[in-house]
Amino acid sequence: MIITNIFKCGHNKFFRSVIYILMFTFTFTTCACYTTYDGKIRPEQLYSRSNFTFIEAIMKDGLVINLRDKDARYESVYDAIVYSSFEYDTSWVNKNIYNRTSTVNTIQLKDVKALIVEKEEQSAPLTILAVLGIVAGLILIAGIIIAATKESCPFIYSFNGEKYVFDAEPYGGAIAEGLKKTDYSRLEDLKDVNGKYKLLMRNEADETQHTDEIKLLAIEHPIGTEIAPDVSGKFTVFEKAIPPLSVTDENGKDLGIFFNKKDNVQWQTDLPDQTGFDAGKLRHELIIRFPKPKDAKKVKLLVNAGTALWGGYMIKSMLKMRGNKVDEWYADINNKGPELIRLYQFMEREELYSLKVNVQENDGWKTKGIISACGPYIDEDRIVELNIENVTGDTLTVKLNPPYGYWKFDFTGIIYESNASAKISEIHLSYAKNEKGQDLRDSMNSIDGKYYSMPDTTSTANLEFEVPAGSDKTNMSLYLKTTGYYDIHLKKDRPEQSALIEKIYNTPGLILEITMNEYIEKIKSLSSNNK
Secondary structure: OHHHHOOOOOOOOOEOOOEOOOOOOOOOEOOOOOEOOOOOOOHHHHHOOOOOEEEEEEEOOOOEEEOOOOOOEEEOOOOEEEEEEEEEEEEEEEOOEEEEEEEEEEEEHHHEEEEEEEEEEEOOOOEEEEEEEEOOOHHHHHOOOOOOOOOOOOEEEEEOOOOEEEEEOOOOOOOOHHHOEEEEEEOOOOOOEOOEEEEEEEOOOOEEEEEEEEEEEEEEOOOOOEEEEOOOOOEEEEOOOEOOOEEEOOOOOEOHHHHOOOOOOOEEOOOOOOOOOOOOOOEOOEEEEEEOOOOOOEEEEEEEEEEOHHHHHHHHHHHHOOHHHHHHHHHHHHOOOHHHHHHHHHHHHHOOOEEEEEEEEOOEEEEEEEEEOOOOOOOEEEEEEEEOOOOOOOEEEEEEOOEOOOEEEEEEEEEOOOOOOOEEEEEOOOEEEEOOOOEOHHHHEOOOOOOEEEOOOOOEEEEEEEOOOOOOHHHEEEEEEEEEEEEEOOOOOOOOOHHHHHHHHHOOOHHHHHHHHHHHHHHHHHHHHOO
């Protein structure tokens, strides 16, 4: 089951019109038309408030504090965000101006999970608005951990009639042609503009991205219902996903506020600071309890989750271990050789990018399904079907054991009723040209191994689809069906670390210890450099 579903992904957003990067800051630059971030974002820019506006602080307990229009700023002396709350009285100072008094408030960074900041730049008639999130504390103090090493896949921007908005990130984790996959990404910001749907596809990473097929799915479903796909692209239409009765972690801490609704307030590991970590405790234990009808035999688990950004970074870190033998490893993966089986077995065991769904039955925990990671920059809804015929009582209890630093969750819910149907229209590209004006439709109209390849960060494609005639838009969802893979650009001048690779493959949990050691070393190095 895991071998079939591993690395599959893609309905709600980690980025929507909002880009939440909970670990790192990086550059977003669109080609020729729009500039969202001009250059790398450094801590000193935040100190000086260089055209940034603080929007929200997401606290570790899940509370969201609104900072918009409150003169919020970071004060390193206090290691805190300082902001003002204003009150108005009813007397007039001058015409149409109230007396205003303010109260200064502080938010200690040690209590903050993430900060959301906004920057908008216009370099053409239209603009991309983006909001950037950063982990509080370590990033503001120590600097940017991975400012220039985004490891991802194509960025898809949807045109909403006014601007392009980052809306999809397909085939994450498909790091070789042998791991090529098809993703289904919900486009929440795509709008009908004069009978056309317009997309912008960009390479914004140090990699070459290969897209074999792109199609738009226009899905009509009954009013009052929602839809979500499984990893194979089978869509479920449902009226409601029932949130958990409770969610607790390995310490008994209540996490329900993070899992009960899709609000981009996500749970993920609070990564350690320079004091280190406990090598014996590198997995969480999330216990999620749902109500269960008496006679329920099967259920659909709806999960909005994805790869955490440090987990995304570790893909490249692990590939670097291959050194000057990485091309041989790629060749074996592409030829479906023994290395592919070893990789699948390793991923199944460690649950880095595919997570086991364990269900409590009378005789213990049984693995009933797999959650496949997306992202790391956009998360998607995914349906996971579970057989629960051996679960007794009125409660369904699910256990997840995500390794530290690799997963994030925004919502989990249970669907017991899903009988409604949907009408799916598959729309082909009507226009597709790259930055050189070359027509790309033949390369992306079908899965045939004829790829549109984007080798560097100047690679761009403008895409259009015709809005289907007679479609009912009163309750229509749009999904992008994308098939492809990407090659991460690597230095290949060092010997392969074959002994370490063998040890990782043969030692359960070792990769998690290596992950945390690498994170701590990054923090120490950057702290030292910024003193």
